[in-house]
Amino acid sequence: MRIISTIHPPRDTTTNKAMENQQYCTAAFLDVSQVFDNVWNPGLIFKIKRIIPSSYFNLPKSYLNKHQFETKINEKTSNRFHIHSGVPQGSTLSPLLYVLYTSDLPTSRETLGTFVDDTAIFATHEVPMIASLNLQEHLHIIKKLLKERKIKVNESKSSHITFTLPKGLCLAVNINQTIIPQTEVVKYLGLHFVCS
Secondary structure (H helix, E strand, O other): OEEOOOOOOOOOOOHHHHHHHHEEEEEEEEEEEEOOOOOOOHHHHHHHHOOHHHHHHHHHHHHHHHEOOEEEEEEEEOOOOOOOOOOOOOOHHHHHHHHHOOOOOOOOOOEEEEOOOEEEEEEOOOHHHHHHHHHHHHHHHHHHHHHOOOOEOOOOOHHEEEEEOOOOOOOEEOOOOEEEEOOOEEOOOOEEOOOO
């Protein structure tokens, strides 16, 4: 595996540990469609209420509840309607709100998930088939929770990659009953990961 970047990744990353231990590290990099548009505001408000002190709760609540839209065609304008999903794009708060919204998506001992507006799930094991099965099991769990949160994954733009020193690939995995394309290069958070 080569990592092409001007930024050096930490030495204790999942992929480095797997290669030091002669394991297979298989990863799914999920492309989340319209990430900031699909945040379900009532669910986000519920989660914020559980996290922050009640004296501060009204500020994010008003930020999320005050958005409205109207349609204008020629000289006629529709009534105003409340927007029940999405956080304002371009706002410095939007990435933080998305992280809060997805903060309880699961990780496990066999797999590690990272969630921002890019989602990566890693699974490692000495046996490539078991690494793939662990990754697939995590994808099934993620699929259910993403559906509950009304977050859509673009399967065809997602990537599945295997990092390993021994020769071989891990079995294909799927999400929403669609095979995630296998690749030898993936871009994630500004880094290019290349298997060779």
